[in-house]
Amino acid sequence: MENKQEVIHLHHGSGGEHMTKLLNEVIFKILKNDILEVRHDGAFLNLQGNLAFSTDSYVISPVFFKGGNIGELAVNGTVNDLSMCGAVPKYLSLALIIEEGLSLDEFTEIIKSIKQTADKANVQIVTGDTKVVERGKGDKIYINTSGIGVLHEKANIKTQNIKENDVVIINGPIASHGMAIMSEREGLEFESEILSDTTNLNHTVLDLIERFGNKIHFLRDATRGGLASVLHEITTEINLGISLLDENIKVENQVKSACELLGLDPLYVANEGIFVCVTAPEIKDEVLEILQKINPNASEIGFVTAEHPSKIIIESAFGGKRVVNPLVGEQLPRIC
């Protein structure tokens, strides 16, 4: 694998010698840990208690973007999904579908990112799979991660726990990830770069659960479909509505400009490090204080109401009100 111009070939997915070489010299070498080292068809784990189990495939294009790459996204995404269940993420699987012709350099960089991101989130990649498809049957690389976490004993996260007057909080400005990708695709340039917000949320979220237990009623990261889609998931499942205050939903300036340029509503644009937290009203100040230490733009964006069941209504700074509709059609394909 010394030749830096080397690319992935179909034979790297054959189950034979070339695949073994790729596994040994890149994947296992970088991801190395005791569990992976056993090299069975599956990993042996010792876990006790209630578990959370989650999966996501990542098909983002381009695979390298400002603020991250598909490998980082694939680890953070599944780590975050487990966290939103109230679980401590522990182990991830990693399944790669590589398009023939991907450079070995790019591939190696992705695997290194996966390792770094996993370390940061304190999770281990314990089992995996590598497939190669012909040119034109993929797009550089698609990654699936599935994850197992152990439910925090104080966690009780479910839509059904949401009550009237609960407070809706988010941990930062929205739409950065989606607009980072779109700017990259459309070749847009702004005074300051738009960076994806991809990050692991597990440490933050578990800190909240540890402190406030079942007063944290609901958590969800606002990825595909954006903030609006997460709130819609909530209001379709419970017989309550949500009132939002437009001015409290922060969007960075260059992200706002990009949205305007492309005619996109930031409420529907994907995030990769933003989550919605619905809490009992009595803890909202403390929750905000914790989140604002990490990002000063964390804010209380609204509350749960019985006044307009199953509807989301947003109020502008000038008092105007409009209904936030569910996302219809396809806004940003392959954003994650």
Place this chain on the structure above:
Amino acid sequence: MENKQEVIHLHHGSGGEHMTKLLNEVIFKILKNDILEVRHDGAFLNLQGNLAFSTDSYVISPVFFKGGNIGELAVNGTVNDLSMCGAVPKYLSLALIIEEGLSLDEFTEIIKSIKQTADKANVQIVTGDTKVVERGKGDKIYINTSGIGVLHEKANIKTQNIKENDVVIINGPIASHGMAIMSEREGLEFESEILSDTTNLNHTVLDLIERFGNKIHFLRDATRGGLASVLHEITTEINLGISLLDENIKVENQVKSACELLGLDPLYVANEGIFVCVTAPEIKDEVLEILQKINPNASEIGFVTAEHPSKIIIESAFGGKRVVNPLVGEQLPRIC
């Protein structure tokens, strides 16, 4: 979704209304179970004991083939990987990467197969993900399943347990899956059809473990890279060799013809229902008896030897001997 000519569009992967409709009217409707019904970002599971965790992506082409389809394969493959760890498979995740333009009929048929296959193997699909990629960026559908199983308390399956004079047994004739796919691709026709051998092996394998415990030293399904590749994995990890008897490795007649026609050695051709079982010599007759009740072609194909460490040598009916080399290059792309 009434229109039978409907196809999957990019908007089915957007996180918006069309995706919700696809989930509700096809995926959740068919796969329905209590855990899936919670519809969180992850599934909540209660499992005790030592676990096995495995993942595989399925990129087989064509997605429908004689004897099965990609959905059936995706369930059986991961169920079998867990079984080979000595685990009782319990829960699967299901992540779909659909190419825009896949007919809704075909998609629905695949999801139905997944449900039937999961029921047969007694596992539940508990969490999932759906992505859609543009035409020409995929090939109908790629499926990832990851699975969690509970280790059987009597199981102790690892390469390191393999000893000199252990017996190598397989549960049926080899190369059927690979040749079913190749015949389909090449338009070959034989007197009798070649069917994929895809099946769930968990019930059989766990029966063996239940009866013979740690006298079952090693198990592995001989998928990508075929029987030869599994045996090579063994001999690279331990300082022992394997002696094989050619005449005991059964290949169905039409499979043999197809292999000859395409110049392929059945030893390297993928299987999806064949596994290698390395046992202590004293239980071999009982193991064979059990396996032959399911498939009369189950056979003792060889033994572990210290005479030629890390080498596999096959002896023909006429006494000729040859070394079985590791698979080099790419034999059958996208076979699973």
